[in-house]
Amino acid sequence: MPTYPKTERNRVKRLPKRGHYDHETVYRILDKALICHVGFVDQRQPFVIPTNFARVNDTILLHGSKASRMLKHIATGSPVCVTATIVDGLVLARSVFHHSVNYRSVVLFGKGRLVADKKEKLAALEAITEHIIPGRWREARLPNHKEMNATSVVSIKIESASAKVRIGPPVDDQEDYTLPVWAGILPLQEMALAPVRDELMPEDIPIPYYVTNYSRK
Amino acid sequence: MPTYPKTERNRVKRLPKRGHYDHETVYRILDKALICHVGFVDQRQPFVIPTNFARVNDTILLHGSKASRMLKHIATGSPVCVTATIVDGLVLARSVFHHSVNYRSVVLFGKGRLVADKKEKLAALEAITEHIIPGRWREARLPNHKEMNATSVVSIKIESASAKVRIGPPVDDQEDYTLPVWAGILPLQEMALAPVRDELMPEDIPIPYYVTNYSRK
Numbered sequence: 132m133p134t135y136p137k138t139e140r141n142r143v144k145r146l147p148k149r150g151h152y153d154h155e156t157v158y159r160i161l162d163k164a165l166i167c168h169v170g171f172v173d174q175r176q177p178f179v180i181p182t183n184f185a186r187v188n189d190t191i192l193l194h195g196s197k198a199s200r201m202l203k204h205i206a207t208g209s210p211v212c213v214t215a216t217i218v219d220g221l222v223l224a225r226s227v228f229h230h231s232v233n234y235r236s237v238v239l240f241g242k243g244r245l246v247a248d249k250k251e252k253l254a255a256l257e258a259i260t261e262h263i264i265p266g267r268w269r270e271a272r273l274p275n276h277k278e279m280n281a282t283s284v285v286s287i288k289i290e291s292a293s294a295k296v297r298i299g300p301p302v303d304d305q306e307d308y309t310l311p312v313w314a315g316i317l318p319l320q321e322m323a324l325a326p327v328r329d330e331l332m333p334e335d336i337p338i339p340y341y342v343t344n345y346s347r348k
Numbered sequence: 349m350p351t352y353p354k355t356e357r358n359r360v361k362r363l364p365k366r367g368h369y370d371h372e373t374v375y376r377i378l379d380k381a382l383i384c385h386v387g388f389v390d391q392r393q394p395f396v397i398p399t400n401f402a403r404v405n406d407t408i409l410l411h412g413s414k415a416s417r418m419l420k421h422i423a424t425g426s427p428v429c430v431t432a433t434i435v436d437g438l439v440l441a442r443s444v445f446h447h448s449v450n451y452r453s454v455v456l457f458g459k460g461r462l463v464a465d466k467k468e469k470l471a472a473l474e475a476i477t478e479h480i481i482p483g484r485w486r487e488a489r490l491p492n493h494k495e496m497n498a499t500s501v502v503s504i505k506i507e508s509a510s511a512k513v514r515i516g517p518p519v520d521d522q523e524d525y526t527l528p529v530w531a532g533i534l535p536l537q538e539m540a541l542a543p544v545r546d547e548l549m550p551e552d553i554p555i556p557y558y559v560t561n562y563s564r565k
């Protein structure tokens with residue numbers, strides 16, 4: 132199983148037992164997360180921007196307006212950190228100190244390049260659309276020439292990454308187990324509610340199966 | 349209504365109509381978000397780390413292990429970016445180009461300091477615990493001397509911030525409204541599932557109301 136080498140940059144320092152470095156775990160979390168948070172540095176100031184993305188092989192794809200400061204900056208090849216986090220629940224321990232969150236997160240590092248090739252760019256947009264909601268690319272109207280020109284895509288090769296995962300019940304100090312405090316997990320999940328059809332749509336268009344069955348679980 | 353001045357750093361550049369600078373909007377989003385993503389720079393490398401937090405007045409509070417690299421770094425007073433994002437739904441337009449996400453996000457900037465004062469530190473831990481799940485601080489065992497010493501808290505005064513909000517249906521190009529493509533919103537919401545009690549807990553401890561009624565909505 133391929134893994135990312137542990138270095139000072141990607142090593143999980145706090146609670147190292149929660150750290151994972153294999154591509155499989157990293158990819159699985161990235162593919163489940165709807166959005167990521169992208170970190171970059173401009174004149175010593177860090178910026179963290181939420182955005183859609185896709186992973187293809189060992190690469191992260193981001194898209195946006197040609198005018199996007201973030202994409203312009205990433206396209207210069209300066210170092211980037213991309214973090215994706217899925218919260219799975221609150222961990223309620225008997226002591227405040229041992230409260231925690233069950234989660235799966237990936238922190239990855241790389242450098243971006245602008246995707247100029249038209250075919251590669253279209254494939255990237257397909258991957259990003261299908262990451263948001265699989266099945267949509269085949270149905271929606273595809274980007275035309277003008278829209279392609281107004282859109283920038285950057286590709287970030289993953290140089291280094293780690294995943295961090297907490298699962299399971301609270302772990303309290305031995306002497307606290309007798310305290311009369313409710314302890315356990317409150318599971319949290321991002322759920323889809325009933326779809327809301329656009330009022331400007333003809334009545335006879337049925338809801339696609341990939342909307343009805345949408346789940347990131 | 350107090351607002352954050354618009355500067356080059358916090359100005360919402362893409363789709364400026366989605367930008368909000370008033371404290372009220374910024375605070376409301378921060379208070380609803382369960383976690384935030386903290387960006388900092390170490391030797392020109394950006395890092396983005398997910399973490400729990402609380403907002404008190406115009407200040408962000410973070411906590412963690414005394415050994416945390418992130419907290420040590422923030423305590424030096426170097427520039428920090430804190431971003432909180434709530435995803436509210438997928439926006440399915442007729443064209444791929446106009447697909448979007450309904451969301452509420454805050455990007456804020458500041459510099460941290462270590463909270464050394466014991467009373468201030470305890471109040472910060474209370475705020476962070478109550479941010480995760482209101483009502484918990486009064487029931488769980490409070491931190492003892494050893495736990496307080498093992499925990500670091502940093503306080504980040506918000507120097508500058510902006511919120512970005514997208515709501516509402518897809519907006520397509522006029523000529524696309526006749527396409528036979530389902531369009532609308534798929535609302536997403538982080539929901540609490542049934543609480544899972546710790547197996548090591550006595551049977552007679554009832555589930556607290558704040559667990560049963562938990563909602564970030």
